[in-house]
Amino acid sequence: MGETMSTTGHPRYTAVAIALHWLMAALLVGMIFMGWQMEDMREMALAGEMSFAEVQAYYNWHKTIGISLLVLALVRLGWRLTHKVPPLPATMKPWEAIAARATHIAFYAVMIGMPLVGWLTASATNFPSYIANNPALELPHLPVPNEAYEPLGSIHSAGAWVIFALLALHVGAALKHHFVNRDDVLTRMIPFLKFRV
Template identity: 90%
Template sequence: MTTTTEKPRYTAVAIALHWLMAVMLVGMVFMGWRMEDMREMALSGDLSFAEVQAYYNWHKTIGISLLVLALARLGWRLTHKVPPLPEGMKPWEVIAARGTHIAFYAVMIAVPVLGWLTASATNFPSYLANNPALELPHLPVPNEAYEPLGSIHGAGGWVIFALLALHVGAALKHHFINRDDVLTRMIPFLKPRV
């Protein structure tokens, strides 16, 4: 009788949330940059404010969806065991891996909350995807906080890309240099090495 030992992998839910949120986060950063261009176009008269507001409302809708998904993902992560880090990792690599993951969770929650705070500091409608029945409550934020909160919210995009570069770089290092199975634990079709 032969037995095969399965390499530890993330759960299907963890994998689905990981990839869904990765695509949504990157898309939201580009959407945010496009919004800045659209606002300038509206101020110069090349685009209607209604079109800009509709785009902003989609950004808010997806942002709140990301916040809900991030909280669900954090809840899943806290209640389900993750595969252990590979043996032989240097202490600084373990700290960097854990720190990057913690930073990702912080950013995935903080950036949408900052967006909500920014939206609360304006007089524009804050409803989701042009549906007034789903209006978000305004948080108690003074209008003067709009610019600084918006700047911090926008800087979150650069933090996301910096963390993404670290995360992807480390995953590729594990796969191609260390030749371990870190990458196979999160990519469903990638088979573990024998």
């Protein structure tokens, strides 16, 4: 069984699903800001304000966390497919239910697609994927031509804005459910939050 019951008798996601949800949310947002910092660091390296080794070490950590996110996304997808989730509130309109499902599908596509595109982007460069004494993960280069670096990098960067758009929809809908609809949607994913009546 994938859903559990709260002390008030309302359905709730399992502890594993809740942990994966919040861990991945934090990592996704953190990775976006890390990516933006990487762009600044690259400019600083070109200006001679920091060494290439420092920038590459930061890039390696970005890759390591990105692959960790990919693994977590696949684990989360596997958990979702093999465990029952709480049903949507009966009061939801059909279009709201479709939008909710579409948003969740889009999240899974981005959580899996972004790390893969990042890996392809890194593979399209001639830069080393690993630096000695850096404990980050060493990734093998995939067979991607160097000419693909710019378009792949643009897609990877644009993905950050897709994630922010999905987050805005997701958070906005969750808050609407809690404060306007006064149903149990938000309390399913936040264990300590009280159900509003």
